[in-house]
Amino acid sequence: MPRTANIPALHSPPVLEEAGRRRTFAVISHPDAGKSTLTEALALYASVIKDAGVTHGKSSRHGTVSDWMGLEQERGISISSAALQLNHRGAVLNVVDTPGHADFSEDTYRVLAAVDFAVMLIDAAKGFEPQTLKLLAVCRRRGLPIITVINKWDRPGLEALDLIDGVAGRTGMAPVPLTWPAGRAGAFTGLFDLRSGEAVRLEAVRGGALPSLETPVPGGSGAMEGQWREALEEAELVADSHGEFDREAFHAARQTPVLFTAAAKNFGVRQLLDVLAELGPAPSARATAEGGHQPVDAGFSGFVFKVQAGQDAAHRDHIAFLRVCSGIFERGMILTNARLGRPFATKYAHRVIGRSREVIDVAWPGDIVGLVNAASLRVGDSLYATEPVRFPEIPHFAPELFTVARAADPGRYKQFRRGITQLEHEGVVQVLRSDRRGEQAPVLAAVGALQFEVAQHRMAGEFHAPATFEALPYTLAMHVDAKGSSLPETFRGGEIMHRSDGEALALFADRYKLAHFREDNPGVELTDIGA
Ligand code: G4P
Secondary structure, three states: OOOOOOOOOOOHHHHHHHHHHHHEEEEEEOOOOOOOHHHHHHHHHHOEEEEEEOOOOOOOOOOOOOOHHHHHHOOOOOOOOEEEEEOOOOEEEEOOOOOHHOOHOOOOOOOOOOOOOOEEEEEOOOEOOOOHHHHHHHHHHHOOOOOEEEEEOOOOOOHHHHHHEEEEEEEOOEEEEOOEEEEOOOOEEEEEOOOOOOOEEEEEEHHOOOEEEEOOOOHHHHHOOOHHHHHHHHHHHHHHHOOOOOHHHHHOOOOOEEEOEHHHHHHHHHHHHHHHHHHOOOOOEEEEOOEEEEEOOOOOEEEEEEEEEOOOOOOOOOEEEEEEEEEEEEEOOEEEOOOOEEEEOOOOEEEEEEEEEEEEOOOOOOOOOEEEOOOOOOOEEEOOOOOOOOOOOOOOOOOOOOEEEEEOHHHHHHHHHHHHHHHHHHHHOOEEEOOOOOOOOEEEEEEEEHHHHHHHHHHOOOOOOOOEEEEEEOEEEEEEOOOOOOOOOEEEEEEEEEEEOOOEEEEOOOOOHHHHHHHHHOOEEEEOOOO
């Protein structure tokens, strides 16, 4: 297969050529749709990962993905993996991990600020599930192109055409299948590659431990019978209603290419990898806070989208994950933190996969770099080498869980306050305060329960200020603006609190309380957080 049109020719300057080869994306899905299995399958085909900590299935994952943190060991979950780099057909794929499952947190959303597109994984039997919809909404707000992958086609599931209708309805994009399965869900025997017209019979090898066997089906579509003909007719039906694939429409998030897989058997995975490499958007000029665009071949710049700390109790270990936006990153560079106007030395730069860390010497636009000893860096910080640039803040996301934190030992209040402030700066949790509750009882807000667990763990282990958490009965928060008049601190079924960036948030028990508030306070403007 020739290298594709958007992989620049060899005479381009190296930074344009390297950026043009990058495909930086995240896999978004609901727990159990097969994200880990698919990621591992991609790695198997690209044959990069050996023992980097990605393992098959949940049962074997405990202790292998990442066990830096006691909490992770107890729960057998991964909080720490960051990005996986694969090579395929001349492209470099950066698969940025979106922590999911029980560890769903603001980090999951923030990752979507660091990628150029997303792969949305859907379980063929379940269709769209709540977590997928939440992540999809964030992708849509950011205008991210999305590749839809319908997984587990080897198991009984919904009708392909119904799933396609669901994609159109839920995403608002035109679904354009690039592969189509022969056989209903549960009888996955072969696959059409609708781009090449090639049809292959599929056979799993060693239960999915090796690439699947693909046997070309001779005779072309004219000679096809039975389920092959049916599959072709279905695919043509979809093309009739939603149109042909158009790369520009995909990159503009108007179309979503659709592929069918059975990740556990490695069915359809090679085809997906080809699509990622050949059609996935490369990094492009990135919007700046000032309203301009930073071209990929400008001097080095990047921004922090995730900060991770407290993995190693023995060393105060802070890793800031940086997405390179422009220029060449070289380890040892002295960068400037745009927020502080202060230098940051990049002596320690790593690629972090699970527990293993590999030193990174050079990185290009689209790559993810883990900066170690980065206690001064916060989520959203921009770093540059020479020409100053600031990227937009990563928005806050609407919290759904709220808890009051208090120092378990009032004698350690100073440490408690320091810890809460640090966790707030790192973006581990959002911290809300009000005069009524006082400084000693801030309210922590999160999108996932794990954020509280991490906060509690670090308060005790790292800041030596064990904290008690008392859950509040709220489930939603909105920005509130009284348009000059004063706001009540409490109201029927809720209260108003402030974030340290000055934003006032109204917290509600449920939608009904929100509706009451609107009735009672017609002059007050409520807006969605993160909208
Ligand atoms: P997640 O990261 O999205 O949560 O999903 P994960 O990969 O852990 O997959 C969830 C379960 O679904 C796993 O089974 C996995 O083997 C299975 N699975 C993933 N893709 C496919 C597929 O294409 N077909 C079928 N039939 N199953 C699939 P498990 O029982 O939880 O783990 P294990 O016993 O397989 O290790």
